[in-house]
Amino acid sequence: MPLPDKYKNFSEWYEKVTEEAEIIDKRYPVKGMLVWKPYGFKALKLTIGILERLLEEYGHQEAYFPMLVPEEIFAKEKDFLEGFSGETFVVERTISKKLARKFLLRPTSETVMYYMFSLWITSYKDLPIKLYQTVNVFRYETEQTHPILRVREIIRFNEAHTVHATPEDAERQIMEGLEIYSKFFDELLIPYIILKTPPWDTFSGAEYNFDFFALMPDKKAIELGSVINLGQKFAKAFEIKFQDSDGKWKYVYQTCYGVSERVVGVLISIHGDNRGIIFPPNVAPIQIVIVPIPGEEMLDKILEKCRKIFERLKKSGFRVHLDGRREITPGRKYYWWEFLGVPLRIEIGVKEVEEGRVTIARRDLFKRVVVSDEELEETIRRLFREISEELYRRAKKWLESNILTASNIEEGLKLYKKNGGGILRFP
Amino acid sequence: MPLPDKYKNFSEWYEKVTEEAEIIDKRYPVKGMLVWKPYGFKALKLTIGILERLLEEYGHQEAYFPMLVPEEIFAKEKDFLEGFSGETFVVERTISKKLARKFLLRPTSETVMYYMFSLWITSYKDLPIKLYQTVNVFRYETEQTHPILRVREIIRFNEAHTVHATPEDAERQIMEGLEIYSKFFDELLIPYIILKTPPWDTFSGAEYNFDFFALMPDKKAIELGSVINLGQKFAKAFEIKFQDSDGKWKYVYQTCYGVSERVVGVLISIHGDNRGIIFPPNVAPIQIVIVPIPGEEMLDKILEKCRKIFERLKKSGFRVHLDGRREITPGRKYYWWEFLGVPLRIEIGVKEVEEGRVTIARRDLFKRVVVSDEELEETIRRLFREISEELYRRAKKWLESNILTASNIEEGLKLYKKNGGGILRFP
Numbered sequence: 110m111p112l113p114d115k116y117k118n119f120s121e122w123y124e125k126v127t128e129e130a131e132i133i134d135k136r137y138p139v140k141g142m143l144v145w146k147p148y149g150f151k152a153l154k155l156t157i158g159i160l161e162r163l164l165e166e167y168g169h170q171e172a173y174f175p176m177l178v179p180e181e182i183f184a185k186e187k188d189f190l191e192g193f194s195g196e197t198f199v200v201e202r203t204i205s206k207k208l209a210r211k212f213l214l215r216p217t218s219e220t221v222m223y224y225m226f227s228l229w230i231t232s233y234k235d236l237p238i239k240l241y242q243t244v245n246v247f248r249y250e251t252e253q254t255h256p257i258l259r260v261r262e263i264i265r266f267n268e269a270h271t272v273h274a275t276p277e278d279a280e281r282q283i284m285e286g287l288e289i290y291s292k293f294f295d296e297l298l299i300p301y302i303i304l305k306t307p308p309w310d311t312f313s314g315a316e317y318n319f320d321f322f323a324l325m326p327d328k329k330a331i332e333l334g335s336v337i338n339l340g341q342k343f344a345k346a347f348e349i350k351f352q353d354s355d356g357k358w359k360y361v362y363q364t365c366y367g368v369s370e371r372v373v374g375v376l377i378s379i380h381g382d383n384r385g386i387i388f389p390p391n392v393a394p395i396q397i398v399i400v401p402i403p404g405e406e407m408l409d410k411i412l413e414k415c416r417k418i419f420e421r422l423k424k425s426g427f428r429v430h431l432d433g434r435r436e437i438t439p440g441r442k443y444y445w446w447e448f449l450g451v452p453l454r455i456e457i458g459v460k461e462v463e464e465g466r467v468t469i470a471r472r473d474l475f476k477r478v479v480v481s482d483e484e485l486e487e488t489i490r491r492l493f494r495e496i497s498e499e500l501y502r503r504a505k506k507w508l509e510s511n512i513l514t515a516s517n518i519e520e521g522l523k524l525y526k527k528n529g530g531g532i533l534r535f536p
Numbered sequence: 537m538p539l540p541d542k543y544k545n546f547s548e549w550y551e552k553v554t555e556e557a558e559i560i561d562k563r564y565p566v567k568g569m570l571v572w573k574p575y576g577f578k579a580l581k582l583t584i585g586i587l588e589r590l591l592e593e594y595g596h597q598e599a600y601f602p603m604l605v606p607e608e609i610f611a612k613e614k615d616f617l618e619g620f621s622g623e624t625f626v627v628e629r630t631i632s633k634k635l636a637r638k639f640l641l642r643p644t645s646e647t648v649m650y651y652m653f654s655l656w657i658t659s660y661k662d663l664p665i666k667l668y669q670t671v672n673v674f675r676y677e678t679e680q681t682h683p684i685l686r687v688r689e690i691i692r693f694n695e696a697h698t699v700h701a702t703p704e705d706a707e708r709q710i711m712e713g714l715e716i717y718s719k720f721f722d723e724l725l726i727p728y729i730i731l732k733t734p735p736w737d738t739f740s741g742a743e744y745n746f747d748f749f750a751l752m753p754d755k756k757a758i759e760l761g762s763v764i765n766l767g768q769k770f771a772k773a774f775e776i777k778f779q780d781s782d783g784k785w786k787y788v789y790q791t792c793y794g795v796s797e798r799v800v801g802v803l804i805s806i807h808g809d810n811r812g813i814i815f816p817p818n819v820a821p822i823q824i825v826i827v828p829i830p831g832e833e834m835l836d837k838i839l840e841k842c843r844k845i846f847e848r849l850k851k852s853g854f855r856v857h858l859d860g861r862r863e864i865t866p867g868r869k870y871y872w873w874e875f876l877g878v879p880l881r882i883e884i885g886v887k888e889v890e891e892g893r894v895t896i897a898r899r900d901l902f903k904r905v906v907v908s909d910e911e912l913e914e915t916i917r918r919l920f921r922e923i924s925e926e927l928y929r930r931a932k933k934w935l936e937s938n939i940l941t942a943s944n945i946e947e948g949l950k951l952y953k954k955n956g957g958g959i960l961r962f963p
Contacts, residue, residue: 136652137648137651138606139639142602142603144600144602144652145601175566175570177674193631194631195630198627198629203622203625204620204621205622206622262604
């Protein structure tokens, strides 16, 4: 059964693709909580792995802070408490008995971490601190939930938290955060715009934040991540002070920035087409699938060559899969792996064995090239680059063609309505 | 201040080492829940990474199942419910409102996963299933908690779950599980004994389990992990059935096996000495520390050589740290990095610069070797092997010298008392 058109009926396309292409299973009987299948989970792990690598390169260290927050610590910063009280789950008992205290399931870890920072920091020599963790957090979303994009258990929330001696240092850290996220979304081939949020949409407990937005196929903007300047609000609530080189005690300045598995939902949405997912090669759980084309003769030789190429590519560090299933035709295999978004397919039949060549098919353009066995790795690397360029070009075009420039609100709303969505710009 | 003796006063030694050597911070104000500092967290990540690699090599795939379990699913298997009801946390509200249903924080994921397995499995072609996940789980321990070893939030519970068509397949899987865990503990240089547990100590909902035990410095045995044959108990509770090749519908057979961050607490305990931690090279967050020995002259050349060696070792894939702090003497640096368990230290001073050599000191034997710059990588690899052998030899000796052979219970208890602990064997 063909997929619905991605642009005309995005919501249905998205539900079908995430559910049927081995990404998630939404039949788990709690609203907004999903089972991630191995194929989808691998894509998620590779995606978050890129961000973790970038954070480490910029001097952040990974740590772990507990999931349960004592109520009295959660309540210390009043804006934060107010902002999160509707969506924060509470634990007050075990199955068999009531507990003496109440605990909250972290919706984000500011309060947990900053309580500890107040113990860790005493001198200007302790600064800056640049930490991150990738953890599950819980938010009782009252809006409609959507698989991966809006959930109640966020299973991979990557949150970085930094502490500084001066407001200038914190500002510089905000710039670094923006740089890290820009590189991250670039590697995922997701074009974005950055907005400084207006006061009424600022993170609870923050001075201001920059949000990254992408444009989905239904022409709606979606938030990808936030880089937040917390100023001294938490420092004052948690009494995070240090003795400066001049001997005086001062409150610290803080920033934080966060991204979640939502980026995987976004990259699936943005890069896919009407045949299914197209994974960028760097986050594809399977980068190359090998499909034997059994001719009337030489079946053994074909399978032998498939196995050899498989072993060779595996050794070269590619994520490669050999689809050796006998009961399924090559054509059906093509459709299946196209649906799952594998960027390259290698076909090996009688001709390929006889001529010492392989046929490589691209997922993005459905074009085939034939190359000699010797040129294989080099060609794959080149095609990965070309596929990435093509995916980025398409995504960029989509975003840019839906940025609407207007000189006033009224004109803007008209343009927005006519375009059926998009992003409004007021120069 | 010197450490207490590891064997005479293990508990104090352990508390001091884990708290002061950058592993954890137990000042987080919830009993049994710890903050992991970057250094400790890195050791944990490397350790669990070894297990995940082994599980993948044996054909297991990583997935993710939600943390909150609806009460009615949790209650399906009666032994399981009874076994875990005392230690399982309950969520029934958000800060601002009561929820319509009750949810439990997973103490382990049998019920969450097996509910899904009942949806996934319909045919013998769907079997076997071999999945794992590494997640946080919660157990309200009523016994005294100990940092890392006995906690209420287990932050890295690696649980594998398998499903099979026949009891023989499940038995074979149990053997595979034992093999994987044996290799895992071997790589951590932790000698172990395996026991089939008596009925009164069997996992809730299981037919039988094999437990791995190590011997701690206080001569008490500690459980490292379990490999569990679940038989058909959960299959019947969750109606997990498949249509076999003979057309008949049958219940599946299941196994599961689990390990947690406790292994990091155990390896710190077993390998450490009275100067602190000794990390096995394969899980050491820092494998090599470079300490410049500033002479009266040539300071620039010394620092330059340190930086060169640092870059070179980093490029070769070693986890290396250059301790360039100026205000601290080399002697104090030695003590600090010995305390933190870095397996090798490289010292570079005037002589090392003049002669084109480096001095390498071993953490386990405090022996130094001097090698030419050219031989560096090769020597490091050899020393890593030798350190691993030495650590394993010591640990094995400790275990074996505390296995007490007795011909009856009475004699056994006498021997145990006289030895101040150990493991009793009745041939």
